[in-house]
Amino acid sequence: MSLAHETLASLRRRLSSKEIHSRDIVKDLLTEIGTREKTVHAFTHIDEKAALAAAEKADSSLPLGGIPIALKDNLNALGDPCTCSSKILEGYKAPYDATAVARLRQAGAIFLGRTNMDEFAMGSSTENSALGITRNPWDSTRIPGGSSGGSAAAVAGRLAIAALGSDTGGSIRQPAALCGCVGLKPTYGRISRYGLVAFASSLDQIGPLTRTVEDSAILLSALAGHDPRDNTTDLRKPETFLSKPTGSVQGLRVGLPKEYFLPGMSPEAEAAVRGAAHWFEKNGATLVEVSLPHTPAAIAVYYILATAEASANLARFDGVRYGRRAVEPKDLLDLYHRSRSEGFGPEVKRRIILGTFVLSQGYADAYYRKAQKVRGLLRQDFESAFTKCDLLLTPTSPEPAFPLGERTQDPLKMYLADVFTISTNLAGNGAISLPCGFTKSNLPIGLQLIGPHFGEEKILQAAHAYEQSHDFWKRMPPV
């Protein structure tokens, strides 16, 4: 069997016993990429020579020694491109490593490929990439989700062993759900964002996309921890997650938020998620109905706050110090205007304009400040729910992968696809998505488990127990 089909945990064992070499994994992945990347288009850049050279030098005694990992194209890795799938960063080469990248490097990982994304992580389908669309490995006429759609498609399609993504409103969990892999958005403050190209700094979080929950835990253990370069990172000591899997959910109180089972959602998705809840109950967990009453407001709050922060963060792309510069500007203002207008795609422009508006004089109170207050209420919803339960169980997405092109002209409809994931970013909680079934037409369905702040161990234990009693994660996509 091709090594591209194995889990990170299994490859790690075989590498450390010297049964296989890192170069074998890289070669097998390159073979898979050679066959299927033309259809899937998960990557924006692949440097085969560099990956093979790094594999030769890999030290298999390290925790991730010789494991190839794909990086979302918004994470700086020294000397590699980092385009954020935008024309404005064409030709840019990272002058330093993001902390997350440096930690993986220290743990012995090597990097194979930069993955496609919605431009600057703004989108839910990866159709907003200036470098071409990515196709879902389960059905190439459908979107892979987004914005980390390239990372999810690469992992699900056996073109990568594991990948990093970033999640501002669901951008790791939603594509993981739609592609049938495991996506973890850790608690805000768990992983340093230094070197991640900032979208909305009060919401952004880096996390792993993997085939299994165990692989997710392995990467989280390597990535987590305080970084003086990101002062939002928590000061607690590093830990090894899922070091002793219990395989049990006995006694666990699982909350089902009633606002997360909507009349308009896909009946197949709802049935699969309710089936998962039933599994928890049958295996000794108690189901508790809880309420997160401000859920219906979350999309409005999110698109006010995220765009406001984005409008400030993206002001740095001005054609002066790096990135695309307009040819022969007549003055500095012309340089700013043309560099930005030529470099950014439509969704980025739309969000910058919206963000600028909600912060503008006369409107900031009604929009930005109001949204911050409702965000406070959303956080209280979660705090109150976690007095009644240990974890929340919800669908990750109201529906399976939708057809390419279906929503590109209707941004509001696209935004509504994030309804089950954005509240956790607003409240700062960690959450995982893992496969819990397939539709009749063979599209994966994702289950979301949300934990209290810094409750990743609880999330991973429960997710692992569920995953190991099912074989959804073993299924291979047809593309």
Added chain:
Amino acid sequence: MSAPKLNVADVAGLARLSLTPDETTKFTAQLSQILAHMETLGQIATGDVPEVVPPAQPVLRPDMPTPSLSVEAALANAPAQSNDLILVPKIVE
């Protein structure tokens, strides 16, 4: 709170963006639909709820000098440069 008229071209100017007439028309329609959705927040009572500032407590680190990028690395992505400086159009006549 009723949906305000958003002058897309003006706001784009504040953000240093120039839009084509087509973009202006399209964004005006799309953004007014999005803003109308956001109006629903007006119905939520938030009386004395404090505004949320980022969830984690900011931690200040000691103000210690540490190595930074070399001049060469910092300039490597600059679109135009001369004598270790980034070139920009003249701003003072």
